[in-house]
Amino acid sequence: MSVRWLKDGKKTLWSLIQCLMKVNILGVGEVQIFCLCLPKDFFRSAQNNQTLLSKLNENKIVLFLHLLGLDTNGHAHRPSSREYKLNVKRVDEGVKEIVSILEDFYGNDGHTAFVFTSDHGMTDWGSHGAGHPSETLTPLVAWGAGVGYSQRTASQYFEDDFLKEWKLENWKRLDVNQADVAPLMASLIGIPFPLNSVGTLPLEYLNSSDLYKSECILTNAVQILEQFKVKMAQKKETTLSFLFTPFKLLSESRQLDILKRVRFFISQQKYDEAITLSKTLISLALEGLSYYHTYDRIFLGISVVLGFMGWTSYVILIIIKMHTNLTRAIQNTDQVSTTFFSYGFATAGVLIIIFLIIQTSPWMYYVYCLLPLPVWYAVVTEFKTIQDLLTFLSACPLGHSIGFFFLFAVGIEILVFSFFYRSTLTIALIAFAGWPLMHRWIQGMNGLKMITLSWTLLCSLLAIFPMMPVVGRESDITPVTGAGLLTLLLSFFSLVPFWNQKSKHIQGKYLTVLLLQMLNLTLSIYIVHSTHASLGQKMGLPLINQIVSWTTLAFSLVVPLLSPTRVFQRLLSIFVSLMSTYLLLSTGYEALFPLVLSCLMFVWINIEQETLQYSGNSFKQKLSSIDFSCSTDITQFRQLSVDDIRRSFFFVFFIVTAFFGTGNIASINSFDPASVYCFLTVFSPFVMGALMMWKILIPFVLVMCAFETVQITVQLSSKSLFLIVLVISDIMALHFFFLVKDYGSWLDIGTSISHYVIVMSMTIFLMLLSGLAQVLTTKKIKFWRRTKHHAT
Structure with a gap:
């Protein structure tokens, strides 16, 4: 055996x-x-x-x-x-x-x-x-x-x-490799090897004569060699002869020579030599298979890179043209140049199509090769905008330009590295902790404000979470309880002004809504303790706990719509409601994460308003008096400035932090089932996966709601915001494109593809989140209507 x-x-x-x-x-x-x-x-x-x-x-x-x-x-x-x-x-x-x-x-x-x-x-x-x-x-x-x-x-x-x-x-x-089991079983049965098997027969497992072993391994080599020859023939038929580069290590003459020598060794009963040479042939054939499988990778990669670069350049030009003051107000179109570009790109497109038809390329090749053409055509037709941009850059001090692009590149790399090393977020958050202090020093502002110290403290606290373990930890309900009690404490202090004086903007019915949310939060803390205690005693999930958990989840997005639409009250209601659900899905320290993140988001809103005031664009409304439902169309306020790029980067960084702060791709792939035990204990991968995805989305929603407030506070155009985010995500996607793997473990391959897909779909995902955040912040459900009495 x-x-x-x-x-x-x-x-x-x-x-x-x-x-x-x-x-x-x-x-x-x-x-x-x-x-x-x-x-x-x-x-x-x-x-x-x-x-x-x-x-x-x-x-x-x-x-x-x-x-x-x-x-x-x-x-x-x-x-x-x-x-x-x-x-x-x-x-x-x-x-x-x-x-x-x-x-x-x-x-x-x-x-x-x-x-x-x-x-x-x-x-x-x-x-x-x-x-x-x-x-x-x-x-x-x-x-x-x-x-x-x-x-x-x-x-x-x-x-x-x-x-x-x-x-x-x-x-x-x-x-042995897992693929080697198939030829082993085929040899035991005495049948031909599977047609597309890439496994090598493990001869050490066979109890047979040396002749049988050498014949089997030779058959194994011929079977894999035939796959190599078929793949080579297919690629040769679809490639122009002068462009085709064969796999040099396994030429046709060498194939024949190896096979001839193996058969000679077998005839001479030199079985060890025959087996060694057959394994060499298998190794070369597998290497050749990989070569032809990836034959067009460089060609297609260049097409994809050109598409990315063209699209990113076009978006940057649109931002400069539509949302900044860098371009001239009126730009006359040069019809001669436009016509020249049109004919030039059309000719290039026809030549590419003819080339692909001759090579009988798959239809996807046409997409990859032709897509960059209209993108780059759109770029070159904006040549006047390019001229204005170059004029602006030439007028800027060289040191400032280099410093800006260096910081932007460093910021992008921080975001990319955070996908692989969560500790990168810790380093970045520690650096962010000193940002308000540096900004006040640059602006010549004296003294420190409590809001600045709060930012530094909260960034430092948030920096702890990426250093904590993601998987392999035991459940600990103590941090969950602590997070719930701290949330209750913050909610209680937020009610103090309403007990001291009557608010014109908050009526008693809305105060009742917040009190009910606090009661539900208390109930969530109890459900978590009760459920884990019951499961620890092997008594199963109590039915009442399950009902309350699902009810809390169902109403988590509805209850905030009963609260007033003023900034502070609505954001507090959203936070408390989502926190109740998050506690039910928590098993340890991660329950504290949305609490710290939400506090940091509120401080960020205040700091951005203060930053805008010192930049000469003072916003007349105080933060406490801003109403989401009455906000003016912010696209008419002002054009983009360099500082808005920093705000967009902060937004993307906080979105990434919301995902990787307490998890990563591996934590989705290998999540702890104990996280959903308040909802169900029967193994159901789809329901469990949906609950875990909602848990991951909750921090995203909190960040997006905060940024909806930032847009109003700093008079930032939401359209220009997503264009800047699109540029950032496209640059990151291009980086991840070169990191996609087709080998390694499930996690290695899946993670590399997931990174690319996540960043590619980031803008669409954020637009959907923005829509959800706008509903949560601006919409209001009214169950009470005031009855008007008219005098007779």
Whole structure:
């Protein structure tokens, strides 16, 4: 028996068994596969079913058993739980029983091979998908007909300590790739290798003659070589002869030479040399396959880059033309130049189409290659705007221009690095903490204000969260309680002015709404404690807790619409309502995150108003008197200034912080199911995923509502805002385009693609969030109507 081990002191080897295959080795005929759900019933029914019995006694029968329960149990209860260990014990007993049933059914004929393996492992906190050895290393246990025996060894070295922990240091460990299991099974059955298999036959697992092994590995090499030749022929047919560059390491002459030498070695019974040369051919063929799979990558990459650069340039020109004072008021269009550009780009488009038709390229190639043309045409037709921009830049001091572009580039890189290293956000927040102090020093303002100190303190507090662990931590309800009590305390202090004097803007019915929200917040704190206590005692989720949780979630976006639309009151109502839901979805320190973030957003609003006043654009309304529903169309207030680029960057940075502050891509892929236990405990990936997505969106909504206020406070055009955000996101997307991977773990590949997709869709996502924020801030539901009494 040949074994591949997977370390985990809290699991047994059988806990990772996923499938069972039974094969009749001898004989010929087509392979028949049976997927088993209830093996005992299946074989019992075969005794009374002559048709099924005859099929099961044919040659080359494959029985497939999928043990899914361990995967579900590991996610729900974690591998160290009592439930999981009992499940492992039950699987152990079941596997032993199934093997006995198979041996009895076939009368111990010695023609049966067993292969146990798994598609992935699992971490101690019940997740998988990343590149950790506990997730990527899986067991491969094989025995029976055609399978070799384990071999003892004096010493062997591996980077992991799995052998030592399993006390198997003296048994030879034979590691293979997951793709190698398919040719292994095909060799045991005695059938051709799967057509598109890219696995290499692990000869060490076979108990057969050297001749059979050398013939099998040669067949394996020829099978992969044929894939290489087909792929090369396809690419050669669709590429102009003078542009085609073949894979030089495996020319046709070298293919023939290697195959000839392998067959010669086999005929001379030099099997070791034949096997070594066949593996070399397999390695070269796989490398060539990868070469032709990515043959057009550079060509398509250049097209994509040109499209990005053209689109970003066009957006920048539109911002300068429509939202700044850098261009001349009236720009006459040069018809001669426009006509020249039109014919030039049209000719280029025709040539590209002819080129792609000759190469019989897929239709997507036309999109990639032709899309940059209209974009760059739109850029060059704005040549007068380009002239105005160049004139403005030439008039600016060189040091100022270089400093601005340097800071902008550094800011973009901070955003990009934060997708990979959350600690980057910590460094940036610490730097942001000193921004108001630096700004006051540059503006020549004296003294410190409480709002400036508050910004510094809150930035420092928020900087702690990206340093905290995301996955693999135990639930701790204490921070959840603390976050709830602090929110209640802030809400209580916000009510003090209403107890001291009657407000003209807040009536008693709206005060009642806020008090009810505070009561609901208190109830959420209790539900979290009650639910986790009940689950800890194995009593399940109380029905009343589940009802209250879902009710809180359903009304979290409705209740704020009952509050007044004045800035402070509406923002407070939104925060308290969303905080109630966030507490129900929290299991630890992350419950404090929206509290600190919301306080920082409120301070940001005040600082931006103060900054605008010192820039000479004083806003007449005080912050406390601004009404969302009565705000004027801000597009008519003023044009963009350089400081608005900083505001847009702050906005994007806070959006990124809202996502990565307490999580990352991995935390979505391997989230803690305990986060949704106040809503449901039955494993339901779609419902759980939806709840986790809403938890992630709540900080986004808080940031967007704050920025809706900033737009009004600083008289900022929302249209120009999204154009600036579009520029930032496009530059980031271009960066992530070069970082997309097609190799590695699920997490490596998925994360690189997710980064690119997230940044590409950022503007659309923010526009949708802006729409939601506008509804939350400007709309109002009225259940009470004042009755007017007319004198008679």
